[in-house]
Amino acid sequence: MTNAPDKNDMQTFVGAPQLPSDDKRWKIVEATARRHGREPHALIETLHTVQECFGYLDENALRFVASVLRVPLSRVYGAATFYHFFTLKPNGRHTCVVCTGTACYIKGAPQLLKAIERRYAIKPGETTPDGELSVLTARCLGSCGLAPAAVLDSTVLGKLAPEDILARIQKGIHP
Amino acid sequence: MTIEELHKIALAERDAQKKFQHHVCVCIAAGCLSSGADLVRDALKMEVVESGMQNEVLVKGVGCMGLCSAGPLVTVETEDRMFSSVTPESAPEIIRSMDTGGDPLAGGLHHCPTNVPFFERQKKIVLENSGQIDPERIEDYIAHDGYLALVTAITEMSPLEVIEQVKRSGLRGRGGAGYPTGLKWSTVAKTGEQEKYVICNADEGDPGAFMDRAVLESDPHRVLEGMAIAAYAVGAQRGYIYVRAEYPLAVKHLKTAIKQAERLGLLGNSISGTRFSFHVDIRLGAGAFVCGEETALIASIEGKRGTPRPRPPFPAESGLWECPTLINNVETFANIAPIVRNGAEWFAAIGTEKSKGTKVFALAGRVENTGLIEVPMGITLREIIFRIGGGIPDGKQYKAVQTGGPSGGCIPAEHLDSPVDYESLARIGSIMGSGGMIVMDETSCMVDVAKYFMEFCMSESCGKCIPCRAGTQQMHGILEKITAGVATPADVALLEELCELVRNTSLCGLGQSAPNPVVTTLKYFRKEYDAHVTGEGCPAGTCKTPEEVKGAEVNV
Numbered sequence: 113m114t115n116a117p118d119k120n121d122m123q124t125f126v127g128a129p130q131l132p133s134d135d136k137r138w139k140i141v142e143a144t145a146r147r148h149g150r151e152p153h154a155l156i157e158t159l160h161t162v163q164e165c166f167g168y169l170d171e172n173a174l175r176f177v178a179s180v181l182r183v184p185l186s187r188v189y190g191a192a193t194f195y196h197f198f199t200l201k202p203n204g205r206h207t208c209v210v211c212t213g214t215a216c217y218i219k220g221a222p223q224l225l226k227a228i229e230r231r232y233a234i235k236p237g238e239t240t241p242d243g244e245l246s247v248l249t250a251r252c253l254g255s256c257g258l259a260p261a262a263v264l265d266s267t268v269l270g271k272l273a274p275e276d277i278l279a280r281i282q283k284g285i286h287p
Numbered sequence: 288m289t290i291e292e293l294h295k296i297a298l299a300e301r302d303a304q305k306k307f308q309h310h311v312c313v314c315i316a317a318g319c320l321s322s323g324a325d326l327v328r329d330a331l332k333m334e335v336v337e338s339g340m341q342n343e344v345l346v347k348g349v350g351c352m353g354l355c356s357a358g359p360l361v362t363v364e365t366e367d368r369m370f371s372s373v374t375p376e377s378a379p380e381i382i383r384s385m386d387t388g389g390d391p392l393a394g395g396l397h398h399c400p401t402n403v404p405f406f407e408r409q410k411k412i413v414l415e416n417s418g419q420i421d422p423e424r425i426e427d428y429i430a431h432d433g434y435l436a437l438v439t440a441i442t443e444m445s446p447l448e449v450i451e452q453v454k455r456s457g458l459r460g461r462g463g464a465g466y467p468t469g470l471k472w473s474t475v476a477k478t479g480e481q482e483k484y485v486i487c488n489a490d491e492g493d494p495g496a497f498m499d500r501a502v503l504e505s506d507p508h509r510v511l512e513g514m515a516i517a518a519y520a521v522g523a524q525r526g527y528i529y530v531r532a533e534y535p536l537a538v539k540h541l542k543t544a545i546k547q548a549e550r551l552g553l554l555g556n557s558i559s560g561t562r563f564s565f566h567v568d569i570r571l572g573a574g575a576f577v578c579g580e581e582t583a584l585i586a587s588i589e590g591k592r593g594t595p596r597p598r599p600p601f602p603a604e605s606g607l608w609e610c611p612t613l614i615n616n617v618e619t620f621a622n623i624a625p626i627v628r629n630g631a632e633w634f635a636a637i638g639t640e641k642s643k644g645t646k647v648f649a650l651a652g653r654v655e656n657t658g659l660i661e662v663p664m665g666i667t668l669r670e671i672i673f674r675i676g677g678g679i680p681d682g683k684q685y686k687a688v689q690t691g692g693p694s695g696g697c698i699p700a701e702h703l704d705s706p707v708d709y710e711s712l713a714r715i716g717s718i719m720g721s722g723g724m725i726v727m728d729e730t731s732c733m734v735d736v737a738k739y740f741m742e743f744c745m746s747e748s749c750g751k752c753i754p755c756r757a758g759t760q761q762m763h764g765i766l767e768k769i770t771a772g773v774a775t776p777a778d779v780a781l782l783e784e785l786c787e788l789v790r791n792t793s794l795c796g797l798g799q800s801a802p803n804p805v806v807t808t809l810k811y812f813r814k815e816y817d818a819h820v821t822g823e824g825c826p827a828g829t830c831k832t833p834e835e836v837k838g839a840e841v842n843v
């Protein structure tokens with residue numbers, strides 16, 4: 113992302129701010145903004161695209177979104193930190209999202225989190241120092257019939273006991 | 288699109304489906320999908336090809352069948368059979384048994400009886416197509432009388448007649464508050480000819496609730512049809528569906544549905560050759576519970592932080608971009624087409640005097656059958672939990688049922704016989720809410736449950752008004768002290784005082800209803816609070832004793 117913008121890119125986007133780098137993903141972000149006429153109300157949609165493309169929102173991205181939609185950086189930062197869905201730091205190579213919805217909570221989600229914390233020494237929102245695993249929580253996955261549930265690298269796991277989730281994480285990290 | 292053209296599509300689709308001797312439906316809604324339903328569907332399709340039965344067996348992915356805990360579910364419609372916990376390995380046996388006439392259960396499949404209370408005690412209006420139609424094919428929806436109501440409304444009825452019909456049906460908002468839908472519509476309609484919007488609130492934020500997701504995933508066209516009828520009635524030209532980004536399948540099905548409806552001219556410019564035009568766009572939510580509040584939702588669609596503003600002016604007069612805006616919940620819109628199709632009197636005959644129709648609930652927690660149910664208003668909680676839900680598993684005792692999520696309350700055994708309608712639930716301190724229903728047994732500590740919801744409200748408070756921002760924090764702190772066994776009776780008294788204060792002085796519904804879980808648990812389970820305060824410890828055994836807490840601190 114530190115590369116200087118390509119001259120051709122600048123010609124393609126006349127009237128638009130420079131893309132932060134020649135990474136093609138910025139064009140996708142720019143396209144979302146353009147689809148909404150670069151209007152300020154496209155802020156959340158554009159942030160969604162950034163997160164979809166890059167996995168998280170860094171300062172570079174926030175500055176770019178601010179300039180492309182012509183809104184103050186403070187507003188972009190405000191929205192990015194207000195909504196839980198957006199994250200400002202990258203996740204580990206593997207993510208485990210433990211559902212903490214009501215059904216999961218009363219069926220043992222806290223025990224799942226405790227087991228993960230004991231084994232990997234990370235709390236929700238944290239990543240292991242080697243960058244292998246991030247543990248996150250979700251307000252509700254809507255898989256209440258499978259409570260307690262978790263999502264490990266986009267696979268939904270249900271009816272979990274603490275030892276189940278540890279085994280699945282172990283298998284996920286070291287297949 | 289005229290009525291005749293619609294009938295033609297329906298007829299062609301029905302004929303095409305009739306050609307198949309067997310209809311095998313696989314639930315591919317999120318619940319079953321997370322148990323591997325997509326692999327089951329692929330295995331079934333493969334087996335059909337391998338056994339050369341492509342002309343006899345139709346395998347289709349359908350929406351939610353309700354009994355999510357027994358997924359993946361597969362039904363053979365033509366034989367009226369249902370199988371539960373189907374695996375990709377056992378699935379081919381369903382097809383093979385059709386070929387050979389053998390017993391599919393011999394191959395390791397589980398039969399799921401449908402003549403049990405879970406299925407028989409339900410009444411389906413909103414979910415009538417769920418588990419029946421392929422949500423990604425508009426033709427299947429049309430074959431089940433889809434879009435008939437929309438085309439009838441715009442070609443044969445005046446907007447006023449549509450509003451009158453919704454009014455007479457007695458439909459009330461299914462988002463939780465229960466405001467009469469027809470009244471809301473007429474307020475927006477009365478603002479005269481100008482730019483107006485229709486918004487569908489699909490930001491289902493309550494933990495433990497997944498009704499709206501199931502409707503969007505299983506029958507997206509029903510919601511679009513309801514929105515379009517509403518737009519015609521109130522005079523709006525544009526609509527937005529504000530849906531959670533956490534529901535990717537619902538978003539995908541909605542996007543497909545919008546494209547299909549536009550292609551057939553059921554959405555877009557001059558629908559059915561009339562002057563009525565209606566365009567629908569999707570806006571993704573980003574995980575903020577407060578955005579379920581209508582003014583916060585509008586702020587979010589405008590690309591801002593989702594903070595509410597004082598009302599009036601109500602969105603019906605000044606909403607999105609200061610234009611009159613109609614906001615209804617997914618389930619409310621899903622009720623519209625059947626009302627227009629079958630008449631207001633038909634709908635009004637279901638339910639109680641003040642709460643008409645049905646309600647969809649997400650039944651979960653410590654109950655035998657968890658999943659999605661639709662029941663007529665007025666049914667008792669006991670019937671839902673012990674008949675439909677099949678009671679409490681593992682021989683445990685029922686303790687409470689939580690309705691309405693973080694804004695609702697916990698209902699004890701003594702009120703199990705109260706009917707489920709807006710007024711009755713409010714009378715016992717809870718709310719109808721959007722439809723989450725979590726059953727708890729003796730292993731749940733009610734103070735801990737109250738703390739759980741308070742933690743939720745505390746972190747979801749948008750921070751705009753002080754009573755909610757600071758009050759939820761203070762209440763959570765006291766509840767932490769109580770569950771840790773270090774609180775005094777004075778703390779409980781302060782907690783009660785704070786409940787009153789936060790309820791009466793918060794700006795929006797989030798803060799005003801945040802004390803509800805505490806108020807109801809204090810009212811019905813006071814003994815549990817007392818036990819924590821007097822040093823008896825946690826009756827359910829979930830909270831730590833002061834000694835354990837101290838021990839943990841030493842270890843750290």
